[in-house]
Amino acid sequence: xxxxxxxxxxxxxxxxxxxxxxxxxxxxxxxxxxxxxxxxxxxxxxxxxxxxxxxxxxxxxxxxxxxxxxxxxxxxxxxxxxxxxxxxxxxxxxxxxxxxxxxxxxxxxxxxxxxxxxxxxxxxxxxxxxxxxxxxxxxxxxxxxxxxxxxxxxxxxxxxxxxxxxxxxxxxxxxxxxxxxxxxxxxxxxxxxxxxxxxxxxxxxxxxx
Numbered sequence: 001x002x003x004x005x006x007x008x009x010x011x012x013x014x015x016x017x018x019x020x021x022x023x024x025x026x027x028x029x030x031x032x033x034x035x036x037x038x039x040x041x042x043x044x045x046x047x048x049x050x051x052x053x054x055x056x057x058x059x060x061x062x063x064x065x066x067x068x069x070x071x072x073x074x075x076x077x078x079x080x081x082x083x084x085x086x087x088x089x090x091x092x093x094x095x096x097x098x099x100x101x102x103x104x105x106x107x108x109x110x111x112x113x114x115x116x117x118x119x120x121x122x123x124x125x126x127x128x129x130x131x132x133x134x135x136x137x138x139x140x141x142x143x144x145x146x147x148x149x150x151x152x153x154x155x156x157x158x159x160x161x162x163x164x165x166x167x168x169x170x171x172x173x174x175x176x177x178x179x180x181x182x183x184x185x186x187x188x189x190x191x192x193x194x195x196x197x198x199x200x201x202x203x204x205x206x207x208x209x
Contacts, residue, residue, distance in 0.1 A: 049148035052095040073097030082115035
């Protein structure tokens, strides 16, 4: 059976194929089992949320980069901007991915704000109830604490707004080539060392004269 959005193959069945059809009679029981497991897990991790906080990312390649989805974890740069360390973030239910890199200011700003919003709603239970430390919840806050039983939404983090009214593009905007600009910037970044060395050699030769 093909997976993803591919062509369905035209299978030619023979040799009593009706006896080899995969059945799915345990579907209702599996649904009940999954539900019971969720309830059991929620009770076990109480008062912590059942899911970790994930960043908002875009799918790779041109085909999927228009859609937002939940990522694997926050980058170290995002955690630093939110005033967290990777070690501490993991203890308060924040997923961390040390491999991911921020390639735009937009993603960095968005996920930093996501972390700050999470921290503002977070209730940290103190190790010693009678002597809570700075940043930990008081007795009243602990009593009012509610467990989050839903996965953290990604769609709500993106606010689609149109700040400008439709207008005709200017001549400068028509002539501007985003691809050529990015290509030139990439080339400039790659050859920065070579150009610096060439400038130093040129300056040294000029000084000798």
